[in-house]
Amino acid sequence: MKIAVVGAWHVHTMEYSTAILNNPKAELCCLWDDNEERGKATAEKLGVPFQPDLDAIWNDPTIEGVSITTATYQHKEVLLAAAAHKKNIFTEKVLTFTNEDAQEVAKAIKDSGVKFTVSFPHKTWPTLKAAKELVDSGKLGQITYARVHNYHNGSVAPMPDGSLGWLPPHFYDASQTGGGAMMDLGAHPMYTLHWFLGEPKSIVSQFTKVTGRAVEDNAVSVIEFENGTIGVSETGFVTNGIPYVMEMQGTKGGLMVHNDTLEYTCEETGNKLVQMTDLPEKSTMPIDAWIDACCGIGEAPNGIDDAVALTKFMVGAYESYNTGKKYVF
Structure with missing residues (x-):
């Protein structure tokens, strides 16, 4: 299938685009970006043509899918256009800034019948797959507490030019991103908690700006x-x-995932903390699973309802922080 990359804004543009290049079922045909200089440079790295006209992508019947890595504020417009032109969609998270926009996009995608996947890569991890199976088995009892800690050094890593941080400056522009660390990296804990625990009732957030940039770079939400x-x-x-x-703590046991290690305790371990050694295989990465689904193999993972749910969590998290109050869903 022929796939076009729509947007070179996101730090994962090269990762997803390279995955398309390496997939024998796919052909990366072109790349569009609203910044011509950035778009041409990225297209050159990938060895594909730069397409300056987005409408040319929408109107090309040979292009079956798009990988969307635009700025987040552009998602709604681009997603609606993709659905209207019957392009299968792989998109970076988050879907949209508001619940209303998320619902509008969801309706358009469902009405169009296209294959849709949002990038939730942590759900492919062997440790998290095993943890989900353990929780669902009931061996840990009722889960009473869960904590997901996901950090990197994108704002503080020493760089060769003496600056700090490898994230691009536009990642700190709330008008483009909708927020800081919680909106970006915090998406992974949010969708993981939704995957394990279901729908939220309320949320309280505390965000700080350790490096003094315009958006939060250190964040916690309690749900x-x-x-x-x-x-x-x-x-x-x-x-x-x-x-x-x-961490997952239940009435009959608990578990901890630390990077690539899963330890758990429950009745079958004699209530001792032991390492799980028979982890499942890592699942196919979302973009490759989406390509498979577009080719009639399996289902597209992380569908539009999952994407809408993540937006709901983020709306609550930021509303709580911005108002200083608990947000009730």
Whole structure:
């Protein structure tokens, strides 16, 4: 299938585009970006033509799909156009800034019948797949507390020119991103908590600006779920320490994921903390699974309802922070 890249704004543009290039079922035919200099430079790196006219992509019947890595504020317009022109859609998260826009996009995508996937790569991890199976088995009892910690050093890593941080400046422009660390890197804890715990009831957020940039670079949201379960979403761009930790505590046991290691305790382990060694295989990455689905193989993962749910979590998180109050869903 022929796929066009729509947008070179996001830091994952090269990753997704390279995956398309490496997939034997796909052909990366061109790249568009609203910044011609950036678009041409990215297209040259990929060895594909730069297409300055977005309408030419929409109106080309040979292009079956698009990989969307524009600025987040452009998502609604681009997603609606893609759906209207029957292009299968792979998109970077988050879907949109508002619940209303998310619902409008969802309706358009469902009406169009196109294959849709949002990039939730952590759901492919062997550790998280095993953790989900363990939680769903009931061996840990009712989950009462969950914490997902996901950080990197994108704002503090020393760079060759003496500056700090490898994230591009536009990642700190709220008009383009809709927020800072929670909107970007915090998406992973949010969709993971939704995957494990279901729908939220309320949320409270605390964000800070460690490096003094325009958006938060250090963030925590505490979420109330059904049955009294508490979920904590932790994220930031300001640590060189431990990048990933997940905890699940239940009435009969608990688990901890630390980077690539899963440990758990419950009745079958004699209530001792043991490492799980028989982890499942890593799942196909979302973009490759989407390409498979477009070619009639399997289902497209992380569908539009999952994308809408993530927007709901983010709207609540930022509304709580901006008002200083608990947000009730």
